[in-house]
Amino acid sequence: GQSLEQPSEVTAVEGAIVQMNCTYQTSGFYGLSWYQQHDGGAPTFLSYNALDGLEETGRFSSFLSRSDSYGYLLLQELQMKDSASYFCAASGNTPLVFGKGTRLSVIA
Amino acid sequence: EAGVAQSPRYKIIEKRQSVAFWCNPISGHATLYWYQQILGQGPKLLIQFQNNGVVDDSQLPKDRFSAERLKGVDSTLKIQPAKLEDSAVYLCASSLVGWSTASEAFFGQGTRLTVV
Numbered sequence: 001g002q003s004l005e006q007p008s009e010v011t012a013v014e015g016a017i018v019q020m021n022c023t024y025q026t027s028g029f030y031g032l033s034w035y036q037q038h039d040g041g042a043p044t045f046l047s048y049n050a051l052d053g054l055e056e057t058g059r060f061s062s063f064l065s066r067s068d069s070y071g072y073l074l075l076q077e078l079q080m081k082d083s084a085s086y087f088c089a090a091s092g093n094t095p096l097v098f099g100k101g102t103r104l105s106v107i108a
Numbered sequence: 109e110a111g112v113a114q115s116p117r118y119k120i121i122e123k124r125q126s127v128a129f130w131c132n133p134i135s136g137h138a139t140l141y142w143y144q145q146i147l148g149q150g151p152k153l154l155i156q157f158q159n160n161g162v163v164d165d166s167q168l169p170k171d172r173f174s175a176e177r178l179k180g181v182d183s184t185l186k187i188q189p190a191k192l193e194d195s196a197v198y199l200c201a202s203s204l205v206g207w208s209t210a211s212e213a214f215f216g217q218g219t220r221l222t223v224v
Binding site: 048087089100 | 141143149150151152153156163164199201203212213214215216217218
């Protein structure tokens, strides 16, 4: 099976940078995805890492270390609209499993 | 392209009643997922289909939940009889590639079920 651990909450200031971590335990791991979910909305895909290293998409970057079973999502130039829950999800030889999510609050 | 369609958006039922949810995935997506999301928690996988075959249903409470995906396209999820703890948002998602290498799943807006 698979399990993922994420901090439950993080607060950051508008314009700053925030890092949200994810550690996983899994068998047959293929890759780590990140999803954003606003209150009352559907999860939306942000990024996916299959290989070690950093993937950058605009203000969002995601990192994976397969040897450490660890990844993180980095958000730069935080905006108020980034306030949401962020989930990591692992894919492998078991179906896509989500962590419990980190609730990000961006304050002025 | 059209997204994942789900209906209804909201449903309120009494405990012990039955309810069904419908999902139409993105055209051409072979993999379809049903997730249960309780308020404040991450989505929990209930069942995953690859075309019209079940890949994983290990967390589906089979005494009360059932799901089918006829002809490998639309899917329905049924609860019979419902319990108070079934109150949650039921999310349907689909992805293009096979489950072992799925990198992006597209989610519908979900059905918010309240059992009273």
